[in-house]
Amino acid sequence: xxxxxxxxxxxxxxxxxxxxxxxxxxxxxxxLLYVESGAIHAENYELGLRGIVDLDGACDLExxxxxxTVAIRGNLSDPEExxxxxxxxxxxxxxxxxxxxxxx
Numbered sequence: 474x475x476x477x478x479x480x481x482x483x484x485x486x487x488x489x490x491x492x493x494x495x496x497x498x499x500x501x502x503x504x505l506l507y508v509e510s511g512a513i514h515a516e517n518y519e520l521g522l523r524g525i526v527d528l529d530g531a532c533d534l535e536x537x538x539x540x541x542t543v544a545i546r547g548n549l550s551d552p553e554e555x556x557x558x559x560x561x562x563x564x565x566x567x568x569x570x571x572x573x574x575x576x577x
Contacts, residue, residue, distance in 0.1 A: 482520075482536060482537075482538040482539075482541055482543055484518055484520070484538055491515065491516050492513060492514065492515050493514045493515060493516065494513075494514045495511065495512065495513045495514065496511065496512050496514075497510070497511040497512075497522075498510045498511070499511070504527065504528050504529075505525055505526070505527055505528070506525065506526040506527075506528065507525055508522055508523050508524055508525070508526065508534070509523065510522075510523055511523060518538060519538075520536055520537070520538050521535075521536065521537040521538070522534060522535070522536055522537075523535050524545070526549070530548050530549045530550060531547065531548055531549075532545055532546065532547065532548070532549050532552060533545075533546055534546075535557070541556065542556075542557045543555065543556055543557065544557055
């Protein structure tokens with residue numbers, strides 16, 4: 474995960490962080506990975522994920538931690554991060570109006 478996202482979400486930072494497990498519910502269709510819900514469990518935090526990833530690396534994801542949601546867009550190697558304050562209200566509107574990934 475991009476280190477800017479870690480900083481924006483305020484995830485606990487350590488030199489080494491052991492990921493203890495992950496759970497994902499997803500669908501692959503026409504070259505797109507639809508993450509309906511996901512969770513990464515680490516030693517001292519749990520990160521929620523949902524969104525779409527193109528098999529070429531383009532993404533339209535949301536990462537959530539302790540009530541803060543960050544929209545992650547663009548290529549996974551250098552994505553753009555946008556904080557969605559009051560995510561209960563802003564996340565649904567952000568999903569409706571943002572640029573969608575192209576379908577092959």
